[in-house]
Amino acid sequence: MVAGVLIDWGGVLTTSMSDSIRHWIVADRIDDAHYREVMGELVRHAYSGDGETVVHALERGEIDGSTFERDLAARLRTVDGAPPVADGLLERMFAGFERAEAMYDMLRDVREAGVRTCLLSNSWSNTYPREGWDEIFDAVVISGEVGMRKPEPRIFQHALGLVGLPGEACVFIDDIEANIVAARALGIEGIHHTDPDTTITRLETLLQLSLRRA
Known part of the structure; x- marks a missing residue:
């Protein structure tokens, strides 16, 4: 029982997470296809057991949010080809929850x-x-x-x-x-x-x- x-x-x-992400991608003018490629790889490694990533460290609290934001922003790009603003990136991603x-x-x-x-x-x-x-x-x-x-x-x-x-x-x-x-x-x-x-x-x-x- x-x-x-x-x-x-x-x-x-x-x-859903996907709904919130869609709002953020539009608002921050993120290159959607590139984001999905980058995040797909990070998430795959985070749950495959295939080594440690920055996601493991973030979720365990081994690094703070601002460190992860800088790392993620450097991997992403806007539709103009520039990296998105790192400061507050996570808050903006989850604002649609x-x-x-x-x-x-x-x-x-x-x-x-x-x-x-x-x-x-x-x-x-x-x-x-x-x-x-x-x-x-x-x-x-x-x-x-x-x-x-x-x-x-x-x-x-x-x-x-x-x-x-x-x-x-x-x-x-x-x-x-x-x-x-x-x-x-x-x-x-x-x-x-x-x-x-x-x-x-x-x-x-x-x-x-x-x-x-x-």
Whole structure:
């Protein structure tokens, strides 16, 4: 029986990362094709286990956001061929995030039903909107604060310790498949998030709860 829910933030408790990135690319006049080539390579290495990258260091808090911004800005270019402004780059990239209210409502209902909840998020030196978190989370694990990152097994084990549950008693919700695979290797049920409706439907089945609000 599922007694705990571990859940990602960006792209799960918010609108999608791709939507936010699209807004930023237009606003900063970024060369879209070049951005996708650069970021695709960084993300591939970040989740392939094929050596360390600047993304690993950022997510573990080993470098600060401004250092990563300078590195990323040097790799990117605008449609004019110049590098984008490094200062505030990450804030602009994520400015399009909006709360996914249905997911927050779901977490309130889940916790009221006695299920333990834990935020488990890889941070990019970003500021999290923590207002009201006491109402929905029993524990919070943010990669840059604990020096670990998904999909490393140790960050999942840390989260399980905070909620006091074994992996077999928990479900993990994330929008990145590599993180789901890592969680399943520890016995944690995984839900690959694509949209709130699909995730909530799956969670209702696992928890045997009604999580729909009128």
